[in-house]
Amino acid sequence: MEFNPSNNVVKRCLQGMDMEEKGKPEEASKFFLQAWNEAIDDLEKFIAAHYVARYQKNVSDKLKWLETALQFALKINNDSVKSTFPNLYLNIAKCYEDLRDTDKAKENYELSISFNDKPSDKGPFYHGTKADLQLGDLLTAGGSSNYKTGLEMNHIYFTALVNGAGLAAELAKSNGKERVYIVEPTGNFENDPNVTDKKFPGNPTRSYRSQSPLKIVGEVTDWVRMAPEELQKWREKLANNKGDIIN
Known part of the structure; x- marks a missing residue:
């Protein structure tokens, strides 16, 4: 499973990023949601869910999409996604903190730190x-x-x-x-x-x-x-x- 810039879901996300840069968040959100609806495999769903999470209006919905992205990232569990685990767990921890769930926040902060290691990629x-x-x-x-x-x-x-x-x-x-x-x-x-x-x-x-x-x-x-x-x-x-x- 390899990242492909010609992939349709990747293109939708790039369109969304372009709308972000132009200061059009609602249009960006539409592209990211379209990417999610068109996603087929785990990598596509992981990428799309990551972006859909950014445009949720409340913490609970953001947490749901972040944990959805994590679910697919864990399924993939290869060198292309492992480096996102520190940031992903960190954002999940912040959501639990905002929701005043201190135990879950602490658990995810610790997971974020635990994944801050050197790349495991063996090449070639x-x-x-x-x-x-x-x-x-x-x-x-x-x-x-x-x-x-x-x-x-x-x-x-x-x-x-x-x-x-x-x-x-x-x-x-x-x-x-x-x-x-x-x-x-x-x-x-x-x-x-x-x-x-x-x-x-x-x-x-x-x-x-x-x-x-x-x-x-x-x-x-x-x-x-x-x-x-x-x-x-x-x-x-x-x-x-x-x-x-x-x-």
Whole structure:
């Protein structure tokens, strides 16, 4: 079960987020509820319920939708959703606190803390670039950001989704050939805070970063490439992005 930006439910949620940014909460709520009504599998229902919860007018209804999102997240229980558990349990705890149920609030606060650990993802991992590298080479932090001019990155980034690495390679600022390398972290790594819980709950793109080098152990030449018009949309989105990068 893999996150897919072309999925209809994901698209409905993106439409809802667009309405949020335009200051139209009622329209946003309609899109999120439509996403829930169209959701079929556990991942779709988890994502949609997460957003429907944000637009509930009272605490009891918000709690119901958050616990619905949790129910489906626990069913999935894979690396794409595990990183949402701290935030999800925290929001549930706050609802119980508002409802003056101190025992349930305490229980969920403790669960939130218990899930604040390092990623359990075992890979394989990929790094997309336009650099011509060899097996055994080390990728290190300190490179220039592909998303913000003049920013030197304190981490090296990678993903467990080969198509995500392919997209990163296509968006890299270089005239070289797109390359997707299979990499092994040589030290500790963490969820990429620039994506985790920023748009979609958890870390659906299984994106990570490390201050330790990544060792190149192979290369992938077959991944799903974006159509030119879709790729151009991504480039325009990055060019217009005014948000800060957590470095």
